[in-house]
Amino acid sequence: MDAEAEVVHPVGIEMVHRTRPEDAFPRNWVRLGRDRFAVEAVLPHDHPFFAPVGDDLHDPLLVAEAMRQAAMLAFHAGYGIPLGYHFLLTELDYVCHPEHLGVGGEPTEIGLEVFCSDLKWRAGLPAQGRVGWAVHRGDRLAATGVAATRFSTPKAYRRMRGDVPVEGISLPETAPVPASPAGRARVEDVVLSGTGREGVWELRVDTRHPTLFQRPNDHVPGMLLLEAARQAACLVAGPAGIVPVEARTRFHRYSEFGSPCWIGAVVQPGADEDTVTVRVTGHQDGETVFSTVLSGPRAHG
Structure with a gap:
């Protein structure tokens, strides 16, 4: 050794x-x-x-x-x-x-x-x-x-995956939320679409994204789900956004292509005004896909 x-x-x-x-x-x-x-x-x-x-x-x-x-x-x-x-x-x-x-x-x-x-x-x-x-x-x-x-x-x-296609293809059919409030500089990196419901967004999956999808995949990668959680946390945290320096994430099942995945975010109460804590969950077909708690300082000011 x-x-x-x-x-x-x-x-x-x-x-x-x-x-x-x-x-x-x-x-x-x-x-x-x-x-x-x-x-x-x-x-x-x-x-x-x-x-x-x-x-x-x-x-x-x-x-x-x-x-x-x-x-x-x-x-x-x-x-x-x-x-x-x-x-x-x-x-x-x-x-x-x-x-x-x-x-x-x-x-x-x-x-x-x-x-x-x-x-x-x-x-x-x-x-x-x-x-x-x-x-x-x-x-x-x-x-x-x-x-x-x-x-x-x-x-x-x-x-285990059964008849799920080896290579899933997903092209967004819904408009992205504005990039800056979601903590992004480029619209092509936005992975959420609005739903008209407060604190709830639809996951927006584009398999052409060069970083999030680098090879054939039969489900939505965990990296994309974490990014969706960050963007949802920024949106509910307000104009200052959040830098998620801490995270506790559990992945419960795969997020599949071809069925809407709903991302919900709620700011958690806290005594520290300089720190934001947000609980984010993803649901698809009535089941929990993932859950995470993100915490960190506000991104701006």
């Missing part, structure tokens, strides 16, 4: 399930122990989708995506889970420390320590487990996170 821990491995973008280099953030990895890995990554300062937020801060959802990619890398490279297996998050919590996430006009190098635990094995490979992260920027702790995940072989996944 000691000899292996000295080997620094480069990262191919396929190991983090990306097809575009600009959307793949880990750069190399090394094993620290049986279930511990160190991943070096770069947070871009000019990513068109994960743009800086608030007072020139790295987007917390960019940090969460770097965590997710580091976990996939650890399970593929560290445990030998083959490419093509499905990586299914059921829980994702994170806490960012915004004082250590300033952008400053150039890419930011970060170190992610990945901890894997509670692993359940099948046929010599992990079938499910928990993962934790500690994200450092230099010697400063920038974020932490924990998640629960399952893995599925391609054959088992297709059996």
Whole structure:
């Protein structure tokens, strides 16, 4: 193990399930122990989708995506889970420390320590487990996170999904809400449409989006659901919006193409005027798809 821990491995973008280099953030990895890995990554300062937020801060959802990619890398490279297996998050919590996430006009190098635990094995490979992260920027702790995940072989996944098409296609038929109140600069990144009901929006899915959909998918990705939650939180938080530096998310079932998914958001009471907490839920066909609680400072002022 000691000899292996000295080997620094480069990262191919396929190991983090990306097809575009600009959307793949880990750069190399090394094993620290049986279930511990160190991943070096770069947070871009000019990513068109994960743009800086608030007072020139790295987007917390960019940090969460770097965590997710580091976990996939650890399970593929560290445990030998083959490419093509499905990586299914059921829980994702994170806490960012915004004082250590300033952008400053150039890419930011970060170190992610990945901890894997509670692993359940099948046929010599992990079938499910928990993962934790500690994200450092230099010697400063920038974020932490924990998640629960399952893995599925391609054959088992297709059996579970039944007759759902392997590649779903969705083109929006409804108008997006205005970009700025939803916390976005570009209308093509808006994933909500108005419904005429206060605090409720329809999920707006466009499979042509280059970051949210990089390869064929048979359901709406969790990244898009988190983005929908952020946008809904910004809309109910008011003109100042919210920087979601904390999140506690549970994914209950897949969000399917071809059926409306309703996103509801409610501001939670709190004693701190400088912090906003919003509970967001997604429902489709009468069932809960996901639920999350986002907290953070107001994005503007």
